[in-house]
Structure formats: structure tokens, C-alpha cells
Amino acid sequence: MSMIKPFILILCTIVVVTQGKTVTTNNANLIQQTCRKTPNYGLCIQYLNGSPGSSTADVNGLAQIMVNVIKTKASIALNKIHQIIGRSAQKVALNSCVDKYNAVLVADIPQAIQALQRGNPKFAEDGANDAAVEANSCENGFSGKSPLTAENRATQDAAAITAAIVRLLL
Amino acid sequence: MEANISYDTKTSNIYHALHTPMLNSSKKPSKVIIVTFASIVFLISMVALIINQSQNSFKKIEIIHVTNISSSIKLPRGVAQGVSAKSNLYNFHKVSYNWTNAMISWQRTAFHFQPQKNWMNDPDGPLFHMGWYHLFYQYNPYSSIWGNITWGHAVSKDMIHWLYLPIAMKPNKWFDINGVWTGSATLLPDGKIIMLYTGDTNEYVQVQNLAYPANLSDPLLLDWVKYANNPIIEPPPGIGPKNFRDPTTAWIGPDGKWRVLIGSKKGQTGISLVYKTTNFTNFELNDRYLHAVPGTGMWECVDFYPVSINGTNGLDTSINGPQVKHVLKASLDDTKVDSYAIGTYFIENDTWVPDNPNEDVGIGLLLDYGRYYASKTFCDQVKKRRILWGWINETDSESDDLKKGWASLQTIPRTVLLDQKTGTNLLLWPVEEIESLRLSSDEYEGVVLKPGSVVPLNITQATQLDIFVEFEIESLASEGIISNDNIDCGKGAIERSAFGPFGILAIADDTLSEQTPIYFRLSNTSLGSSNTFFCVDETRSSKAPEVEKPVYGSKVPVFRDEKLSMRVLVDHSIIESFAQGGRTVISGRVYPTQAIYGAARLFLFNNATHTNIKVSLKIWHLGSASIGPYPFHQIK
Numbered sequence: 001m002s003m004i005k006p007f008i009l010i011l012c013t014i015v016v017v018t019q020g021k022t023v024t025t026n027n028a029n030l031i032q033q034t035c036r037k038t039p040n041y042g043l044c045i046q047y048l049n050g051s052p053g054s055s056t057a058d059v060n061g062l063a064q065i066m067v068n069v070i071k072t073k074a075s076i077a078l079n080k081i082h083q084i085i086g087r088s089a090q091k092v093a094l095n096s097c098v099d100k101y102n103a104v105l106v107a108d109i110p111q112a113i114q115a116l117q118r119g120n121p122k123f124a125e126d127g128a129n130d131a132a133v134e135a136n137s138c139e140n141g142f143s144g145k146s147p148l149t150a151e152n153r154a155t156q157d158a159a160a161i162t163a164a165i166v167r168l169l170l
Numbered sequence: 171m172e173a174n175i176s177y178d179t180k181t182s183n184i185y186h187a188l189h190t191p192m193l194n195s196s197k198k199p200s201k202v203i204i205v206t207f208a209s210i211v212f213l214i215s216m217v218a219l220i221i222n223q224s225q226n227s228f229k230k231i232e233i234i235h236v237t238n239i240s241s242s243i244k245l246p247r248g249v250a251q252g253v254s255a256k257s258n259l260y261n262f263h264k265v266s267y268n269w270t271n272a273m274i275s276w277q278r279t280a281f282h283f284q285p286q287k288n289w290m291n292d293p294d295g296p297l298f299h300m301g302w303y304h305l306f307y308q309y310n311p312y313s314s315i316w317g318n319i320t321w322g323h324a325v326s327k328d329m330i331h332w333l334y335l336p337i338a339m340k341p342n343k344w345f346d347i348n349g350v351w352t353g354s355a356t357l358l359p360d361g362k363i364i365m366l367y368t369g370d371t372n373e374y375v376q377v378q379n380l381a382y383p384a385n386l387s388d389p390l391l392l393d394w395v396k397y398a399n400n401p402i403i404e405p406p407p408g409i410g411p412k413n414f415r416d417p418t419t420a421w422i423g424p425d426g427k428w429r430v431l432i433g434s435k436k437g438q439t440g441i442s443l444v445y446k447t448t449n450f451t452n453f454e455l456n457d458r459y460l461h462a463v464p465g466t467g468m469w470e471c472v473d474f475y476p477v478s479i480n481g482t483n484g485l486d487t488s489i490n491g492p493q494v495k496h497v498l499k500a501s502l503d504d505t506k507v508d509s510y511a512i513g514t515y516f517i518e519n520d521t522w523v524p525d526n527p528n529e530d531v532g533i534g535l536l537l538d539y540g541r542y543y544a545s546k547t548f549c550d551q552v553k554k555r556r557i558l559w560g561w562i563n564e565t566d567s568e569s570d571d572l573k574k575g576w577a578s579l580q581t582i583p584r585t586v587l588l589d590q591k592t593g594t595n596l597l598l599w600p601v602e603e604i605e606s607l608r609l610s611s612d613e614y615e616g617v618v619l620k621p622g623s624v625v626p627l628n629i630t631q632a633t634q635l636d637i638f639v640e641f642e643i644e645s646l647a648s649e650g651i652i653s654n655d656n657i658d659c660g661k662g663a664i665e666r667s668a669f670g671p672f673g674i675l676a677i678a679d680d681t682l683s684e685q686t687p688i689y690f691r692l693s694n695t696s697l698g699s700s701n702t703f704f705c706v707d708e709t710r711s712s713k714a715p716e717v718e719k720p721v722y723g724s725k726v727p728v729f730r731d732e733k734l735s736m737r738v739l740v741d742h743s744i745i746e747s748f749a750q751g752g753r754t755v756i757s758g759r760v761y762p763t764q765a766i767y768g769a770a771r772l773f774l775f776n777n778a779t780h781t782n783i784k785v786s787l788k789i790w791h792l793g794s795a796s797i798g799p800y801p802f803h804q805i806k
Binding site: 096107110119 | 300301302326327328331333387388389390603605606607608609793796800801804805
């Protein structure tokens, strides 16, 4: 009789672990499936796997996670601008980029999150596309070499992945 | 100097009452002789005056009368300064309802543009620049009644989610010290932005001024510069200093000159003056008006723009050609409505001719048959739409507005297209971005209502809705019933007829002690030949005695191959109602005391006597647009 308890314990553990693994696999599958439909599979996996909440998120939830990735990239870009603007010869272009990234943070991101939370994905696609446009416009504002190429690129990539995921909801 | 007073018929009745001479009738016979003698003396002196033909004496009497008016009758705000009435004297003598804070705060809208507090009127200079839609508006920073007018400013990425910015222009120059009044933006091909606006000078003369952004590369266009040599246009000879305002967006002709319209009047004829310029600082007045219509009074907020005859896009204001018709619109000072007509623009001599002179500007169609004024369009060059803004005033009392600390709304912006089916109407429809506010929806299919029925819809949260309704009608009339072609909105939904009214009851409470019916009334059930009226009945919208409770409505063309349909945006104290895809629109304000918050309901009703209706609805619940200040503190 005393053999049964540990046996049951082991049995239960195996059941729990395998069930848990199935859940993770299911959502890992969802993340993989979703990312396959975006223009940058590797980056998408990297962003989503690394984000809290992604393991239990549905496609709408994954889209919201990506919107927050855009937000992070936009904040990083703004921080970089403030670091370099003092010593830069391209102050006008950099200030213009401040305006564009502010627009992303102040309008595009909140409106995209709200749209997804309310189940109106079309307007989240607008927001993601607009973020890409602002980042692109920032990059094109520099004559000669842009000091923000990496940051602008990161924002555009995140926006493109976001827009693709949002389109799955339409 | 003529007294330029306009007030509604209620106050004119009081005028008559105060100035009908009171005759003392005496019953004593001995007084008859004295009275007779006095009358003869009076008659002789009247004859003497006529013979004398002294103009001055007559004028003096006139002026005394005028002074008596102003001292004993309240003028609506703005009228003495020379703009249309900006306050509501209807029911000004009625005691205010005992509003609770809950009732008052409910009135603020969830997704219509309004400042955080105080008074707003005409929308100004709408434009799109560097990723943002801009809205400016007549704004009193100090009070919830008209006065101290500045240009308020807000931006949005989608014309729904607005962020307040600091005031763009204040009345701080002699040429606008008494008000930075209405104006329009012109976007030049080289990217410059020209703002033309009316300033009320230190001597209360209406002049046109030029302003432009201090920094064109600022997407927020925070700062504005007023041209140092303003005004660029003063009232021309023959035009009164208080009858000259609201410059339009300019358009360019093949001769390379820009044209701008300014509304005015000559006697009782509403006119549109044409000014030409190449540099926006020197202007020449054309000899001919663009157009004039006798009997329509002062034209405010003139608007003039092309619409595509068979396309679905909005057009830049300078577009012209055979595939295009031109809309001329004026806000009529005398009647407080926005009137428009479709016609043809002859750029060779800058004249415009309506397609149908019987439905000319001021005597034909209205952009909106409710409480709607001072509208203005602009071309959204990115999404290729023409967008229409309109000011919705309050219809409660001024003391209500002072109590609640704010007054007025803007409509949800509307796209403007020529209705290709009628060729005479514009189709006005809320911008699609409003759909971003959608939460959940409720659907009803094929609900049948027999004559004299009211059906409650099980909708909680009935104060923020986007309702789409379609009606099928089944006549119960025998052959003997003749269709009644004299049909109209009647005294409201309470008035029954064979083929109407039927529709919805919005902002209603469970017991229907307060309700706002929105309905159709037909002259016969054959849609292609029926006179169909579309109406909003506010007579029972509120128990408060001092609020206006009109019945608004108009005929709406309906074709045989169409279903009767309406779309209704409900947002607390404003209801925007659209019939037949926007062919006829009615915006109104409601101030319920009971039908608020969770107590507000939605019903279907059929008060026709000889029609069954079958109703299908889709009801979207809309969330808040989170309109608030631009978060300057949050960003660097």
C-alpha cells in the first residue's frame, strides 16, 4: 500500500508535466504559426518568446505584445536622439525625428492598443503602419549618414511584424 | 447707422407687446371733448410734420424706439458686436430645472469633440499636416458663454482621438482685439499654410487677416504668426463693417490667381464676394459676386468646393472641369441654418449658377435639419476625402451652460460626396474611423411591429451607440385609403397617420416618461412615389421646462430599389441621425433628467395606423475616444 502513494505521485507528475508541455507546445505552435505569416520569422519569434504573457496569449494578445514592442523601439529611438543631439550636426533632422516618435508614442500606440482591446483590429493595422511611416520618414530626413538607422530599422521591423499579425485578425 | 439686430420671433412678439400704444379709454362723457380736441391737435401736428418733411425728426423717433428695445429686451450674445446670435433666448424666462450633478455630468459626450470646459462655436481652419489632422475652433477661455474669442486647437491621427493643444491665436492685435473670428486654411503647392481669418478690430470693424505657422516643420503647428501688415482685406465700399466675415479656403485658377470668398449682404440679399490674389497679402475685389440670392439675408461661413460627378473621392478645392460640380454653401444669419446647392462654376468670370434655381442657396436643401451651424469642409489629401465639420450649439438655457461650465460640441466629422442617384443631394456620413470605438454589438433581425406598438430592446448602456436600422413596410390599407401627400413630420411621433410614424425611441427611460423618437413618415407605401419624411421629435426628450424641444425633419428622397434605412449615433446629450445613407441628416441635443446612465433604453415603435413594419437592427456599443490634453509632460 505504501508503494502506491509515491507511484501515484509519479504518475500525477508525469501527467501534469506532459499536459503542461502540451499547453506550452500548443502556444509555442501558435507563436510559430503566427510568426510564419510575418515578414521576419526569426525576429518575431525572438520578440514574442521573450515577452511575458506570450505563452498564454491568443493572436490578438500576440498583436498587443508586438504593439508594445513598437513602443519600446520608439522609446529607444527617442533616448538615442537625446543622447546624440547635443553634439550632432543634424539637429534639425533629429528634432524632426523627436516629433515623429512622439506621435508614435502619443497617438499610434495608445490607439492601436485600444483598437485591439476593443476588437477593432483594422485600426490597429492603421496605427502599426503609421509607426512604420514615421520611422521611415525620420530616416529619410537625414542628408548623408543617419545616426538612427538601427533604431529606425528596429521600429519599422517591429511595425511590419505587428501589421502582419493584425491582418490575421481581419 | 442702422441697427443690425436679428432676434427670433418670440422676442419680436415681446417687442410688439411693449410698443403697442396703450389707449386710456375713459368712460366719463366730459372727457370725450378733451380727447377729441387732443386728437385734432395730434392730427394737425402730424400733418405739419409730414409737410415739414424733416427726416431728422423721424429718425430720432426711430432711434428712441431702438434704445428702448435694447434696454428692455436682452439681445442674444454676439449680435451687438455683429455676428449671428450666439445664445439662446428661447425660454429665457422659464425657470430652470433643478439639475443634479449626476444629470449634468451625464450630458458630456464620450466621443464628440469638445474642450474640457467653456464655450466653443465655429470650427476653423481644419487641415492635415505632417501626419496630424488639425482642428481649430472659436473658443472662450474664460466662460461657457460666447465672448473673448480665441482659436482653440487640437490634433488627432484619426479625427476621433483628439489631443488638446495650447490656444493657437489670441485677440492681441488691434485688428483682432475684439475677437479672432472664423477662418479657413489654404495649403499651397509648395507646402506653405495660409490661414485667412476675420478679426474684429478695436473699432468693431470686421476685417480679414493673414496668419501662418511660425514653424512649418512642427507637426503640431503650435505657434502662429500674424502678418505684420494686417488686415489684408477691409470692408469694401457699400459693404457694412459688421457684414463682412468668414473667408473661405482659396482655390487657384488657370490664370495663376487664387480666389477667396467672403460672405456678406446687400439689403436682404445674401452675397458672396470674390477676392483674387497672387501673394495672399494684396487682394482685388471682383466686380461681380460669385452668386447672390435675394431674401436670404447675411451669408456667414460661406463654403465653396468641387465634388466629383461620378467618383467616390473628395477633391482638392482647386479642381475644376466637366467631371465636377461645385457646392456653394452659406450659414444663414437670419434663420441659423446651413444651406447648400449644387451648381456649375464658371471660372472665366468667377460666377456660379445653381442647377435648380428653385433650390438655390438659402431656399433649398440644408446640410443638417437640426441644431447645426457654421459648418466648414476641407480636403483630406491623404485619404482623398472631403470632410465636413459642423458646430452643434446647446439647446438648453444659458444659465444651464453657466452651471455646467461648458457649451457646444462639434459633430463627428462627415465625408461629403455627391449623391449620384439624386444628383441634387450631398451624402454625408460619419468618418469610418468612428468604427475604432466599437465594443460589442447587438443584432435583431426581422422584428415585426403591428400598428400602435412599442417594443423595448434589451440594451443596457444605451447612451453610447451606433445604430443601423432597416425597415420593410407592409401596407394594411385597403384600396379605399388615399395616400396623404400633405404628410410631414407633424407635431411629432404622437401624430398618427396611415403610413407612419415608425422608428426608434432613443434616450428613453423604461416608463417612456422621456424619449426621443427618430422616425419615418410616408405618404404611401410605394417607396418610389412616396413623400417620405425623416424626423427627430424632441418634444418629450426631457422633463426640464427650459430646454428647447422642437421637432426637426425634412423630406428625404427614397428610390424604389432602396430599403428605408437610418443610422443613429447616440452620445449622451447629442444624437446624430442619418437617413438613406446620409441623404438627409438631423443633429439634435437632448437633456433628459431620467433617461440617463443605466436608466437609458432603446425602443422600436410603430405608430402608423395602416402599416406593419419589419425591422432589422445592428447596434454597436461605442467606447470613449479618450479626448484629452497632449501629454507634453510624458514625452521629452
